[in-house]
Amino acid sequence: MLKVTAIGEIAQHLAAIINDTPSFKNRVKLNGKDYGFIPSLDDISLGEYTDIEDNMGDWANMHKVMAVMYRPVVSKFGQLYNIEDYEGTAKYSDTMKGLPLSVVFGAVNFIYRLGMELCKATLASMEVEMREATSQQWGDFLNGGGGITSSTHLQTEMLQGLTKLANLTSLSLSLTPPTKKRKLILSESN
Numbered sequence: 001m002l003k004v005t006a007i008g009e010i011a012q013h014l015a016a017i018i019n020d021t022p023s024f025k026n027r028v029k030l031n032g033k034d035y036g037f038i039p040s041l042d043d044i045s046l047g048e049y050t051d052i053e054d055n056m057g058d059w060a061n062m063h064k065v066m067a068v069m070y071r072p073v074v075s076k077f078g079q080l081y082n083i084e085d086y087e088g089t090a091k092y093s094d095t096m097k098g099l100p101l102s103v104v105f106g107a108v109n110f111i112y113r114l115g116m117e118l119c120k121a122t123l124a125s126m127e128v129e130m131r132e133a134t135s136q137q138w139g140d141f142l143n144g145g146g147g148i149t150s151s152t153h154l155q156t157e158m159l160q161g162l163t164k165l166a167n168l169t170s171l172s173l174s175l176t177p178p179t180k181k182r183k184l185i186l187s188e189s190n
Helices: 004-019 046-055 059-069 101-142 148-167
Strands: 027-030 033-037 070-077 080-083
Touching: 027 070, 033 080, 046 059, 059 070, 059 101
Parallel strands: none
Antiparallel strands: 027 033, 033 070, 070 080
16 A cells, blocks of 8 residues: 555656656767767758658657657767668657667757747748738739739639538538538639
8 A cells, every 4th residue: 555645746747757848969879889979950851741740649660750850870070960862751660669769859959949930930930021012912903003913803803712611501511411491503603
């Protein structure tokens, strides 16, 4: 039987583990071999990207993701290093099953934070472009409308498409086909 104090200590220990954000490790020793994280994510191949993307959401395949991200270091100079060329997940996926969970969590957290920052930067950039485009359109409008015609045409087409969607008030997604009494008619209401 556990004492109340022991249960409290266990709960605190579990809470610390759950709340701890593992640090990212760009190099790790595994089975006496030095493995390095992809040195430049800008230079990854389509195969590397596809294998990461295909396996990232399934923890049962996380060893395959790690086999893409961490490969043996083939040369190093101080903190700089090069890793082995990518030959698919099969080569190191079984080895990556021995990777400490803290390294896996650190790498996954790094990738997700990087993705979130990219999304934020993209949205901020789009917002600035929208403001500048809107400002430019008003300037063109006030100066005779030069360049606004094509933009207006595109916006009109988009508005018409959205209006058609809005006019389709409800669709029945029933698994039974319509009977003679009940017909499904889609029409535009103008």
